[in-house]
Amino acid sequence: MSNSQEAAGSTTGVDIQLRSIEKRYPGQARPAVQELSLTIPAGEMVMFVGPSGCGKTTSLKMINRLIEPTSGSITIGGEDITRSNPTELRRQIGYVIQGGGLLPHMTVKQNIGIVPGLLGWSKKKIADRTDELLDMVGLDPSVYRDRFPRELSGGQQQRVGVARGLAADPPVILMDEPFGAVDPITRTRLQDELMSIQSELRKTIVIVTHDIDEAVKLGDRILVLAEGAEIAQYDTPEVILGAPANDYVADFVGAGSKLKQLTLMRVSDAELHQPSICRVGDKVSEVIERVSAEGNESVMILDDRDRPREFLFLRTLRKWDTVPAIDPENAPIVDHRATLNDAMDQMLESSHAAVSVTRRGKFIGNVYFDSVTALLRQSQDNATASTEEEGQS
Numbered sequence: 001m002s003n004s005q006e007a008a009g010s011t012t013g014v015d016i017q018l019r020s021i022e023k024r025y026p027g028q029a030r031p032a033v034q035e036l037s038l039t040i041p042a043g044e045m046v047m048f049v050g051p052s053g054c055g056k057t058t059s060l061k062m063i064n065r066l067i068e069p070t071s072g073s074i075t076i077g078g079e080d081i082t083r084s085n086p087t088e089l090r091r092q093i094g095y096v097i098q099g100g101g102l103l104p105h106m107t108v109k110q111n112i113g114i115v116p117g118l119l120g121w122s123k124k125k126i127a128d129r130t131d132e133l134l135d136m137v138g139l140d141p142s143v144y145r146d147r148f149p150r151e152l153s154g155g156q157q158q159r160v161g162v163a164r165g166l167a168a169d170p171p172v173i174l175m176d177e178p179f180g181a182v183d184p185i186t187r188t189r190l191q192d193e194l195m196s197i198q199s200e201l202r203k204t205i206v207i208v209t210h211d212i213d214e215a216v217k218l219g220d221r222i223l224v225l226a227e228g229a230e231i232a233q234y235d236t237p238e239v240i241l242g243a244p245a246n247d248y249v250a251d252f253v254g255a256g257s258k259l260k261q262l263t264l265m266r267v268s269d270a271e272l273h274q275p276s277i278c279r280v281g282d283k284v285s286e287v288i289e290r291v292s293a294e295g296n297e298s299v300m301i302l303d304d305r306d307r308p309r310e311f312l313f314l315r316t317l318r319k320w321d322t323v324p325a326i327d328p329e330n331a332p333i334v335d336h337r338a339t340l341n342d343a344m345d346q347m348l349e350s351s352h353a354a355v356s357v358t359r360r361g362k363f364i365g366n367v368y369f370d371s372v373t374a375l376l377r378q379s380q381d382n383a384t385a386s387t388e389e390e391g392q393s
């Protein structure tokens with residue numbers, strides 16, 4: 001039995017301790033992460049959830065020092081990682097990101113073999129390990145090992161990303177929105193595979209997710225964060241759902257059940273925002289001047305038939321001289337008759353806080369994440385009010 005094949009179910013992970021971790025980004029008034037202290041027990045899968053910008057990713061990346069903490073200490077398996085060499089540290093920690101993050105010019109086998117190669121494993125050992133991992137994530141090695149990432153679907157790329165994270169058999173694996181970029185069916189499958197892999201390997205796995213359902217499904221524990229990575233609650237899914245520590249947590253986890261209401265409401269019920277617009281082929285310098293004068297930082301690119309292409313930050317647009325005809329394939333776009341659930345799905349899948357709304361293909365405005373949540377709150381308030389009325393009558 002190789003060292004990567006411990007007896008099924010025995011813990012191969014080690015615990016992670018964060019003590020008074022703080023991260024201040026230059027130029028920010030408040031720290032992104034303030035005084036975060038946390039123990040992640042060996043062999044557990046811990047989910048970081050919380051609203052956008054609350055510091056989930058920053059907290060995660062401090063564990064492998066992709067981001068250096070401003071102060072505080074982190075130990076992994078009892079060792080203070082702030083004293084270790086960051087490059088070596090990262091070889092001992094698996095890291096999986098949204099979309100898989102595969103290197104496009106390398107085959108599947110080469111991608112999976114990167115860290116083992118750096119660790120000096122023999123070619124034979126790397127090849128055996130690659131095949132073992134491809135099997136584990138549900139890809140036939142003989143079919144997929146020599147393919148390039150572009151020859152794989154999004155879900156397959158994500159699977160290879162997970163295999164790569166596991167490659168050198170690290171005790172700790174960090175995942176940042178690992179299944180955020182795949183369709184719901186593939187996501188469910190990947191979650192199921194991860195659960196079955198974990199039941200065998202018992203690594204220490206930390207996952208950042210936007211999806212409370214995913215957190216409840218996968219997590220041994222869920223860390224609910226508020227702004228500044230303040231711990232709102234840290235407990236098992238059962239306790240978080242059954243006994244939320246405060247209104248903040250109740251609101252946050254309740255959003256899952258409230259999502260059902262979203263399938264009853266239409267995009268046309270939400271507030272439509274009119275952003276600044278520009279056309280494919282416009283001169284970028286003129287667009288930036290005009291849009292800045294309008295007080296906006298982003299601009300909607302339309303084609304000559306008023307169809308949306310992409311909603312871009314001006315700072316991104318600066319890369320070009322004339323407004324490019326960006327392929328809208330991955331842009332979040334919905335018809336005005338779509339449900340708010342579709343709109344939310346699109347936003348979450350594309351990691352955009354807005355979705356472009358069209359009528360017969362033409363752009364009619366943007367709906368923002370905040371408008372959708374406002375609508376939800378309103379419908380919940382209405383529901384509460386009507387329940388109270390019923391109680392009084």
Ligand SMILES: Nc1ncnc2c1ncn2[C@@H]1O[C@H](COP(=O)(O)OP(=O)(O)OP(=O)(O)O)[C@@H](O)[C@H]1O
Nearest residue numbers: 025026028032050051052053054055056057058059
């Ligand atoms: N490199 C950076 N420079 C300055 N500020 C940053 C940087 N990275 C993140 N921030 C800020 O730190 C805060 C926390 O960001 P972080 O990415 O950790 O949040 P998050 O909870 O992962 O958000 P999301 O769910 O949107 O990914 C935010 O206010 C963000 O704007």
